[in-house]
Amino acid sequence: MASTRAQKKALVFVAEGSEEMETVITGVHVVLLAVGVSSGLVTCSRGVQIAPDAYLGDDSVKIGAFDAVIVPGGAGGAEIIAQNAQVRSVLAEFHAQHKIVGAICAGALAIKAAGIQAKAPRPLHLTSHPSVRDQLENDFLYMDDRVVVDSNLVTSRGPGTTLEFALALVSLLDGNAKAREVAAPMMVGFSV
Amino acid sequence: MASTRAQKKALVFVAEGSEEMETVITGVHVVLLAVGVSSGLVTCSRGVQIAPDAYLGDDSVKIGAFDAVIVPGGAGGAEIIAQNAQVRSVLAEFHAQHKIVGAICAGALAIKAAGIQAKAPRPLHLTSHPSVRDQLENDFLYMDDRVVVDSNLVTSRGPGTTLEFALALVSLLDGNAKAREVAAPMMVGFSV
Ligand SMILES: [Cu+]
Numbered sequence A, B: 001m002a003s004t005r006a007q008k009k010a011l012v013f014v015a016e017g018s019e020e021m022e023t024v025i026t027g028v029h030v031v032l033l034a035v036g037v038s039s040g041l042v043t044c045s046r047g048v049q050i051a052p053d054a055y056l057g058d059d060s061v062k063i064g065a066f067d068a069v070i071v072p073g074g075a076g077g078a079e080i081i082a083q084n085a086q087v088r089s090v091l092a093e094f095h096a097q098h099k100i101v102g103a104i105c106a107g108a109l110a111i112k113a114a115g116i117q118a119k120a121p122r123p124l125h126l127t128s129h130p131s132v133r134d135q136l137e138n139d140f141l142y143m144d145d146r147v148v149v150d151s152n153l154v155t156s157r158g159p160g161t162t163l164e165f166a167l168a169l170v171s172l173l174d175g176n177a178k179a180r181e182v183a184a185p186m187m188v189g190f191s192v
Helices: A020-024 A076-081 A085-096 A104-112 A130-135 A161-175 A174-187 B020-024 B077-084 B085-096 B103-113 B130-135 B159-174 B178-185
Strands: A009-014 A029-034 A049-051 A068-069 A100-104 A147-150 A153-156 B007-012 B027-035 B050-051 B068-071 B099-103 B147-150 B153-156
Touching: A020 A049, A020 A161, A029 A147, A029 A153, A049 A104, A068 A076, A068 A085, A068 A104, A068 A161, A076 A085, A076 A104, A085 A100, A085 A104, A100 A104, A100 B103, A104 A130, A104 A153, A147 A161, A153 A161, A161 A174, A161 B159, A161 B178, A174 B085, A174 B159, B020 B027, B020 B050, B020 B159, B068 B077, B068 B085, B068 B159, B077 B085, B077 B103, B085 B099, B085 B103, B099 B159, B103 B130, B103 B153, B153 B159
Parallel strands: A009 A029, A009 A068, A068 A100, A100 A153, B007 B027, B007 B068, B068 B099, B099 B153
Antiparallel strands: A049 B050, A147 A153, B147 B153
16 A cells, blocks of 8 residues: 655654653654754653654754654653754744644643744644643633644644644645545544 | 552563554553563664663563563564563463453454463453454454453554553553543543
8 A cells, every 4th residue: 555655754853751652653754853862862751762863963864854843742851842942943944934843732832932923924723731721822822622733833732632643744744645544554533 | 649559560562563652552651571682772663763671581570570461563563572482471471360461453463372362261352453353353252342351351453542552451450540540631532
């Protein structure tokens, strides 16, 4: 069942304390880019150690070649990612260039930190983990949906919404047919 | 919100080609034990590299001290795990000792390989990824449910059922109240 086009690629930021399932997000072709460490493994929020594909700052990583950037949650990881100046400018650039910008769970805080709303011509719809809602609801049109797609900004709520988030991203990147093809063998409990 | 008891611990086998989300299974306190490699990283089915907590055969790992053993899917990983003689005897021992044995997706093939049905006093209910159903339906009472609990044998279907599987395991290990406490912040789309 080879598809005729190569699946688009997403860059996922990962830092100490990133949430495991939100980082590995099955369904999207991801490249893991470490933030806040320059070598070795990253310990996720529940203790699983992941080897990043690259480290932020490496010349070898052509960030501009990616089709999407994604910020996973996990409170500690999201904070490190949100506070990184280079990440902030990547997020802002991708959004301005109408490339896909995704954030799940506490990762939505990086969308705020990147100043994406301030640079947008209109109010942006967004969701997040409920625990950080109060840090976002004054800046965005805050929604309680499991996945919120506002043009190229895609946000979602937590580990339990990871696959809905992933499939929304695939749908935007590669189309609905591809999202359905990817979803079929996964045994998701919702329609795509 | 500290609970009064320590959360029980599950040993998850991981091999080259194990499915990412099924391996990190958010919700269960997991220790990752590598099968088929004795050092370094394990590359999962979609390319994410994970550092195991230990390697099968290490003296430091007291397998008997765990409360559950879990086999993730991913066709390649499940095959390596199912073909390992030491894994098979661990699975059979845990099942005979009425400890929790879990398998998701193609991981159910390891349940068959371990001869658990042959040693059981009655037919066992089980599910798996549909793609390996034909290898299991003659040996087990095959079900199409998203999670099947038959006493201490817990099986499930794929990446999309990972959290239902995880919460069924928590419920059996630590009780329904704990499963609900663990589920609450995860934003799962089903009732626990
Ligand atoms: Cu699988």
